[in-house]
Amino acid sequence: MARERIYLFDTTLRDGQQTPGVDFSLEDKLVVMDLLDEMGVDYIEGGYPGGNPTDTALFATERNTRATFTAFGMTKRAGRSVSNDAGLQQLLQAKSKAACFVAKSWDYHVRVALGCTNEENLESIRQTVEAARAAGKEVLIDCEHFFDGFKANPAYALACAEEAYKAGARWVVLCDTNGGTLPSEVGAIVRHVTNHVPGSHLGIHAHNDTEHAVANSLAAVDAGVRHIQGTLNGIGERCGNANLVSIIPSLVLKPHFAERFETGIDADRLQRLTHISRAFDELLNRSPNKQAPYVGKSAFATKAGIHASALMKDPETYEHVPPESVGNRRQVLVSDQAGKSNLIAALQRMGIEVAKDDTRLDGLLRDVKEREAQGYAYDGADASFELLARRALGSVPKYFDVLSFRVIVEERDKEMISEAVVKVKVDDQVYLNAGEGNGPVNALDVALRKDLGKYQRFIDDMELSDFKVRILNGGTGATTRVLIESRDGKGNRWFTVGVSPNIVDASFQALSDALVYKLVREGVSAT
Structure with a gap:
């Protein structure tokens, strides 16, 4: 018997960014998109074009992702035409293959939040879907507060879902926006909705306020939906969103789902799940949850x-x-x-x-x-791991030796100035390089890359693009871990790590690894 396809939609870069303390730069978003493509999701929701400069820049250029790159925004405002709604127009013009629109489906919100009639809201849903399809977009409608709306007025919540489907939306997504619905309720309501909108066009978007977001998502699949929205490691506002890192292996490995459904994630991609989850936490500069299902360090540990x-x-x-x-x-x-x-x-x-x-x-x-x-x-x-492995296997040339380095930080004319001096030896030639920066790490980076003799031309297009610090333990002798992201003119980016009680030493380890990695990847020999 042929298995049905489940489509996975990631909203880490949009809904996940609602997490307190999480604020993605453009570079961060591009790195996360690479992780998501590596994981094998079907859709990547990048953000809200026009909502902020970062998202506007992200959608100004076509992104070459395997997953369908998706923009997010609101349906047309009541009382305005499609052409006169600036927010809607930005979505229609965004460089994305799909557009996901949030639509009110609880009549209470239509009245209080939108200040329009139920009929005007339905008209906005229909016209938005039609306009987006005419612009060549695959259309998704997120029915906000659907489950609460269904409990309050099932006829109107269903009317919103039906309106989106009849207008041509590829996916009508049922949202548990407040996160208070339980799995049994989700299952019963979804089964009712499938009598009006086919499950092949239905999705689920769950929040974790009762710690049931994963269970609600899987219950919705059992009840008929074929599209799941969630985030990496379950980040999101309040208590978070449905955690795709837990949902995916449950779908792929548990016979209850695996015998009936398939996803775009094969065994090789699944084996990258732990790495992707932890790499994402490193990007967020936070410690991975040791007790996270499937991917936590304690997930397969026992002391008994x-x-x-x-x-x-x-x-x-x-x-x-x-x-x-x-x-x-x-x-x-x-x-x-x-x-x-x-x-x-x-x-x-x-x-x-x-x-x-x-x-x-x-x-x-x-x-x-x-x-x-x-x-x-x-x-x-x-x-850094690749270099560690290659060194153990004897395949990393000795490009240079660092003989010494020092950093001076001083206040000069009421400005903080950092100066670094690095002495390196390439073959028999010693180079004494000085650099100035807006901090000790920046100054070290400038000095280290200033002159590497015969290797200089291979590193001229390098730059340090991100720098994160983690204090691993408390006290005056705390150990510091530094994670550095580097990139070059070819669009490559890579991450290196350093650890030391001294933050400057940890930073220099990561900077040195970044240079050596660049030379190794360029295929440069030491002769």
């Missing part, structure tokens, strides 16, 4: 002796899915063999082929574990 004994006999005794299926690993049975398998898979993704019985893997595995204990985190710093 009787559990450990059973796991050694058969992992299925205390594991509901194999940890490696989602790219995670078992904490109790982290054998050298299991560790090597993880390393080999990671190396293969980087294009590095190595035999499983290669003895150099033992040293690399020990090095990774020791460095992780010190505070290094490679999930968000692929470039």
